[in-house]
Amino acid sequence: MQPTSAAAGPVPFKDIAAVAVARRPVAEEYGDVVAALPSRLYPPQQRWREYQRRFEPRAGDVLLASLPKCGTTWLKALAFATAARGVYPPAAAGGDGRHPLLRLNPHECVPFLEGIYLDEEEAKLDAAPTPRLMSTHASYPNLPASITEDDRCKIIYICRQPKDMAISLWHFMNCSKAKTSSLSDDQWESITMSLSDVWESIREGAYLGGPIWEHILGYWNTSKAKPDKVLFLKYEEVLRDPTKNIEKITEFIGQPFSDAEKEAGIVESIIELCSFEKMKASGANSTGSLHMMANEYPHESFFRKGVIGDWVNHVTPEMADSLDKFLSAKFYGSGFTFAE
Ligand code: A3P
Numbered sequence: 124m125q126p127t128s129a130a131a132g133p134v135p136f137k138d139i140a141a142v143a144v145a146r147r148p149v150a151e152e153y154g155d156v157v158a159a160l161p162s163r164l165y166p167p168q169q170r171w172r173e174y175q176r177r178f179e180p181r182a183g184d185v186l187l188a189s190l191p192k193c194g195t196t197w198l199k200a201l202a203f204a205t206a207a208r209g210v211y212p213p214a215a216a217g218g219d220g221r222h223p224l225l226r227l228n229p230h231e232c233v234p235f236l237e238g239i240y241l242d243e244e245e246a247k248l249d250a251a252p253t254p255r256l257m258s259t260h261a262s263y264p265n266l267p268a269s270i271t272e273d274d275r276c277k278i279i280y281i282c283r284q285p286k287d288m289a290i291s292l293w294h295f296m297n298c299s300k301a302k303t304s305s306l307s308d309d310q311w312e313s314i315t316m317s318l319s320d321v322w323e324s325i326r327e328g329a330y331l332g333g334p335i336w337e338h339i340l341g342y343w344n345t346s347k348a349k350p351d352k353v354l355f356l357k358y359e360e361v362l363r364d365p366t367k368n369i370e371k372i373t374e375f376i377g378q379p380f381s382d383a384e385k386e387a388g389i390v391e392s393i394i395e396l397c398s399f400e401k402m403k404a405s406g407a408n409s410t411g412s413l414h415m416m417a418n419e420y421p422h423e424s425f426f427r428k429g430v431i432g433d434w435v436n437h438v439t440p441e442m443a444d445s446l447d448k449f450l451s452a453k454f455y456g457s458g459f460t461f462a463e
Contacts, residue, residue, distance in 0.1 A: 131252035133207050135223045137231040139247045174240040178267040180276035183254030185376055187233060190338055191260055191331060192291035193283035194358040196425040199229035200397040201361075202256055202279060205373050208389065215392035216384065224396055226407050228422045230415055233258050238416040254376075260331060263341030274352065277376060280342035283358035284461045285335060285450060286434035286443055289321045292330075293437075294427055296321075322442060326449055336453035343459045351375075359431050359462035365394045399429030432463075 187202055189195040204213060204224060212218040223232055233256045239248050248255070263271065270276045283291075296316055316324070328334035346355035354375040361368040369390055373379050380389060395401060402408050403426035412421045434443060454460065 132210065132254050133203060133233075133256040134210065134252060135203075135227050135232040136234040136247065136251065137227055138223070139251055141244075141247060171237065171240055174236065174245075175265075175267045177245075178236070178269050180269050180273065181253050181255065182275045184276040185254065185256050186236070186266075186270060186276055186278045187256065187258040188263075188266075188278055188280045188342060189258070189260060190282065190288065190335055192288045192295060194281045194361065195258060195260075196229050197358075197361070197397065197399070197402075197429075198279065198281045198356070199233040199256075199258060200224055200402060201365075201369060201393065202372060202376075203229065203232045204393045204396055205369060206254065206256055206376055206378065208378075208384075208393070213389060213392040213396050215388040218392075222396060224402075224407070225405060228408055228411075228413055228425070229402075230413055230420075230425070232256075235259060235416060237261065241416050242414070262333060262338045263345055277351070278342070278345075278353045279356065279372060279375065280346065280353055281356045281358055281361070282339050282342075282461070284431070284463060285325055286438070286446060287358075287431065288335075289325060289330075289446075290318075290434050290437050291427065292316075293318045293321045295424055318437060322438070322446065325446065334453075336450065339459065340454070340457055343457065347458070357462040362429075362431060366390050369393060399426065402426060403429075 185202065185206065187195065187198050189198065204211075204222075207223075208216060211222050213222060214220070234244070234248070236257050236259045239245055239257075248257070259266065270278070293316065321330075324330045325335055328337075331338070342353055343355055346353035354371060356368060356371070370380065384390075403423070408422045408426055410422065412419050450461075
């Protein structure tokens with residue numbers, strides 16, 4: 124489906140025709156980078172290093188950043204629905220019921236930069252009309268310098284209370300394991316995590332391979348120092364007051380709602396389109412799977428409960444209390460607190 128109005132983007136990443144491009148040999152162009160890598164690093168990480176050098180931001184680009192299981196999928200839907208409302212009007216703005224989010228999973232609309240480079244879809248990103256929406260799980264210091272050192276690409280970060288994040292990851296691993304066929308039993312065995320493994324990975328600073336407090340504080344501190352560069356959202360606050368947070372997004376990306384749009388009910392329309400119930404029930408998300416970051420994920424695995432505080436059903440008060448205390452020491456003095 125092609126956009127119909129004058130505004131060019133964003134468009135769903137999946138709808139951009141694949142563009143054939145010859146990959147430049149790593150050894151020639153990035154020989155020094157590759158030579159500096161530890162020998163155990165394998166090609167995906169080499170490609171991420173290449174990408175850190177090569178990524179070229181455009182004015183209007185918006186990067187959605189998060190730790191896994193903190194509401195990435197939802198933020199993708201909300202940001203896509205708001206930023207693309209000129210191209211794809213939601214129902215209240217005269218939409219014809221063929222909104223991309225009704226036929227595509229949000230991850231098919233907004234790609235992960237990590238996935239683009241792993242899956243060698245860089246040329247597709249180059250072909251995407253401006254403005255572009257992208258996402259990442261990378262920490263702030265691990266972003267390409269072209270993103271952090273100039274103002275063309277804005278960043279929206281979403282965090283979530285870590286006890287719910289951990290429960291969500293644990294369910295996600297089990298659900299994906301049951302439904303994904305791209306990994307062998309041995310490969311699954313090697314990445315299987317019990318609930319206490321997930322809990323411990325947070326304390327050990329190994330959730331997504333790094334300390335979550337550093338991930339969060341990298342974006343938090345930048346949002347305080349440069350509020351025009353990073354908008355910092357909390358999953359719980361978006362759930363409790365979606366209107367206020369969607370308005371924050373539109374103002375941050377320079378597309379505030381007009382009075383006419385508000386009167387027409389466009390905010391309510393976007394909330395409804397992106398609501399947990401609607402997205403989970405949609406055929407686009409209840410069937411099929413998506414290829415992402417070199418793996419295959421069932422669409423439905425991104426929609427479980429969508430609530431605040433499900434951790435009480437899974438861990439003891441002692442486990443919760445000990446993680447809370449551990450993390451509050453890590454954030455001490457930063458001004459950052461999780462929303463409960
Ligand atoms: P739960 O497992 O607690 O239900 P991510 O997108 O970063 O992988 O995060 C997934 C979490 O966000 C899951 O949490 C999922 O159910 C929840 N989620 C997905 N879509 C949502 C939506 N539209 N509204 C609220 N929560 C949503």
